[in-house]
Amino acid sequence: MNIATPVATLxxxxxxxxxxxxxxxxxxxxxxxxxxxxxxxxxxxxxxxVQQLEFRVDxxxxxxxxxxxxxxxxxxxxxxxxxxxxxxxVTLDRGAGWRRGDDLVVSGFANEQxxxxxxxxxxxxxxxxxxxxxxxxxPWQPVTSLELTPAYNGAxxxxxSTGEAVTNPEAGRAAWVEASLxxxxxxxxxxxxxxRFAGKTIHLRFVLAADQNGxxxxxxxxxxxxxxxxxxxxxxxxxxxxxxINRAPTVDVATSTRVVERAVVKLEAATADADGDRLQVxxxxxxxxxxxxxxxxxxxxxxxxDKLLGFEVSVSDGALSATARTTVxxxxxxxxxxxxxxxxxxxxxxxxxxxxxxxxxxxxxxAVQVTWVxxxxxxxxxxxxxxxxxxxxxxxxRLYFEACASDGTASVTQEVDVGLEAAGCGCGARGGGxxxxxxxxxxxxxxxxxx
Numbered sequence: 001m002n003i004a005t006p007v008a009t010l011x012x013x014x015x016x017x018x019x020x021x022x023x024x025x026x027x028x029x030x031x032x033x034x035x036x037x038x039x040x041x042x043x044x045x046x047x048x049x050v051q052q053l054e055f056r057v058d059x060x061x062x063x064x065x066x067x068x069x070x071x072x073x074x075x076x077x078x079x080x081x082x083x084x085x086x087x088x089x090v091t092l093d094r095g096a097g098w099r100r101g102d103d104l105v106v107s108g109f110a111n112e113q114x115x116x117x118x119x120x121x122x123x124x125x126x127x128x129x130x131x132x133x134x135x136x137x138x139p140w141q142p143v144t145s146l147e148l149t150p151a152y153n154g155a156x157x158x159x160x161s162t163g164e165a166v167t168n169p170e171a172g173r174a175a176w177v178e179a180s181l182x183x184x185x186x187x188x189x190x191x192x193x194x195x196r197f198a199g200k201t202i203h204l205r206f207v208l209a210a211d212q213n214g215x216x217x218x219x220x221x222x223x224x225x226x227x228x229x230x231x232x233x234x235x236x237x238x239x240x241x242x243x244x245i246n247r248a249p250t251v252d253v254a255t256s257t258r259v260v261e262r263a264v265v266k267l268e269a270a271t272a273d274a275d276g277d278r279l280q281v282x283x284x285x286x287x288x289x290x291x292x293x294x295x296x297x298x299x300x301x302x303x304x305x306d307k308l309l310g311f312e313v314s315v316s317d318g319a320l321s322a323t324a325r326t327t328v329x330x331x332x333x334x335x336x337x338x339x340x341x342x343x344x345x346x347x348x349x350x351x352x353x354x355x356x357x358x359x360x361x362x363x364x365x366x367a368v369q370v371t372w373v374x375x376x377x378x379x380x381x382x383x384x385x386x387x388x389x390x391x392x393x394x395x396x397x398r399l400y401f402e403a404c405a406s407d408g409t410a411s412v413t414q415e416v417d418v419g420l421e422a423a424g425c426g427c428g429a430r431g432g433g434x435x436x437x438x439x440x441x442x443x444x445x446x447x448x449x450x451x
Contacts, residue, residue, distance in 0.1 A: 008038070011056040016045040047075040050239060080318025081236035083225040113186050115179045115217035116210075125168060126210040127156035127175030128219045130191065134200045143204075145174060149190040152176055156209060170209035176219075186222070230282055232318045241275075248320035249273040251281075251313055256327040261303050265328060267296040269313045277317035286310040286325065300330045336410035337362045339370070341403040347419030348399075350392035354380060354418055360405035368405050376400035378420060392423040 006027040012019055025038035044053070050073065057068045116126040129152065131140040145151035154177040156168050165171070180187045208219050226233065252270040259265050271279050283296050287310030291298040301307070309328040314321055341358040348354055360368045372386045377399040380388040390399070399418045404411055 006036070007060065009058045009060075010040045010042075011058070012042060012053070013056060014053045016047065017053055018043050018045070044074055047240075050074070050076040050237065075240045076237050077239075077241050078235045079238055079241075080232035081234050082227065082229060082232050083223070083236065084234040085223050086221070113180045113184055114176055114219040115183050116177060116208075116219070123157045123160055123166070124154055124175075124177035125157065125166060125213075126208070126216070127154075127168070127170065127173065127177045128206070128208045129170075129173060129175040131205050131207060132193075132197075133203045133205075134197050137203050137205075140205065142173070143191060147191055147193060147196075149192070150187070154178065166211055167213075168209055168211040170207075173209070175209070179216075184217075231280065231316070246277075246317070246319050247274040249277070249279050249315045249317050249322050251315040251322045251324045253313060253324045253326040256329060258329045258331060259300050260331050260333045261300050262333075263300045265298055265300055267298075267311055267313070267326070267328075269296075269315070269324065271315045273317055275317070280316045280318070282314045282316075284312050284314070286312050288328075289330075300328075303330050303332050305332050306330065334366075334407070334409045335363045336412045337366075337368045337405040337407050339403060339405040339412045339414050341414045341416050343416035344418055347396075347421050348390040349421045350390055350423045352390045353383070354388040354390055354399070356386040356388070356401055356403070356416060358386075358403045358405065358414070362407050364407070366407035366409075368407055371404050371406075373402050373404070374399065375402050375415070377417075390418075390420055393420050395422050396420065 006029065008025045008027070010019060010023045010025060020041040020043050023040060025040045027036045027038045030036035042053075042055075044051075053072045053074050055070045055072065057070055059068070114128055116124075116128065130143040130148075132143055133140045152174045155174050156171050156177060157166055158171040159165055206219070206221060224234075250272050253268070257265075267283055269281065271281060273279055281296070283293060285291060285293055288308050289301050289303070291301060291309065293311075300309075307330045309330060310325060311328065312323055312325045314323045337360050339358060339360045341356070343356070344354060356372055358370050358372075360370050362368050370386075374380055374382070374388070378391045378393050378397050380391055380399055382388050388399075388401075397420045399420055401416045401418070402413055403416060404413045
């Protein structure tokens with residue numbers, strides 16, 4: 001309309017709606033073909049449901065003879081959700097895409113019907129199909145019949161009944177063709193990707209491919225619902241939650257945390273939302289040796305020296321989000337060696353060699369040194385590392401030795417004992433008796449000479 005005077009008067013005929021203050025809106029000048037805005041405050045006294053309000057706008061000096069009637073929807077909030085009835089002003093967020101979790105299921109575009117040009121001389125001129133992208137909408141990949149229930153019911157024809165090439169640029173592609181079963185009845189359609197796009201952001205697009213001629217009713221899609229996502233891609237209209245402004249959530253994490261290698265670590269964040277919105281929390285690793293992060297939990301890796309792992313937590317109420325970062329210090333922990341010392345079998349005699357052996361290893365791959373020391377019993381002579389000569393003993397006894405395995409920092413010990421036989425009836429005793437007999441004979445001979 002042409003406005004001679006940059007003012008307008010607003011009236012509210014809807015019951016329960018009143019103008020607060022002046023009903024006159026004063027506009028600032030606008031350039032040719034430009035726009036300008038002005039505010040008038042209105043009040044809705046009470047409403048039990050989403051309600052449509054009517055306003056009459058009278059612009060003095062305009063080219064229209066009657067006031068303009070303006071309708072406004074009230075008493076509702078647009079919130080993030082996983083369903084869309086395609087009846088609101090905002091639908092799929094085409095910029096951010098659908099962020100998914102472990103298993104994405106698009107269940108029921110739930111009501112679907114189509115009536116496309118086809119079934120004339122068995123030629124399917126037009127077709128409809130779905131495509132998916134996990135790489136920023138380039139390239140697009142076809143959604144296959146294996147991922148659809150029910151599957152595509154045919155393919156777009158490539159030639160006419162007379163053998164001429166069809167003009168549809170998608171000729172030959174699997175698609176929904178001709179008419180849906182029981183058209184115009186709705187068909188419950190399901191699309192299930194399983195784990196094909198685990199941890200990725202995807203986009204879906206619905207394509208209707210037609211040739212240059214003819215037309216039918218087309219393809220209707222209604223009431224889409226998605227599950228298995230880490231976010232909510234749709235905007236749903238709900239009854240006013242009495243919040244004029246959505247406030248962003250808050251998140252707080254410790255600056256750093258110290259853990260030991262191989263420990264199971266649970267990341268912690270303190271989250272809050274002033275509006276009481278349900279929050280979605282997502283942890284991602286941003287630096288350091290890669291770990292297998294399952295939600296907020298991971299197992300610290302083996303490290304040869306202290307390592308830093310960086311993590312970011314994102315908290316979203318579906319519309320606004322907050323992030324924070326934390327560092328986890330994974331400390332290297334030296335593990336002691338393992339030691340097995342079986343000890344010799346049976347017992348030993350005086351002057352017999354005792355050879356002690358031990359098997360040692362280190363779980364961290366460190367070099368291990370094994371040493372032996374006698375701790376108790378008659379003292380044996382050490383000939384070399386782990387090799388001793390048994391001492392003489394008047395009575396049976398036991399010799400005790402200790403093996404020690406060390407990686408230079410940590411050590412482990414094991415005691416080994418060896419039985420020792422008495423030396424009273426051995427070869428050494430018989431030799432001593434013969435010497436005594438010789439001495440006694442010499443003394444007797446000398447006595448006989450003196451007589």
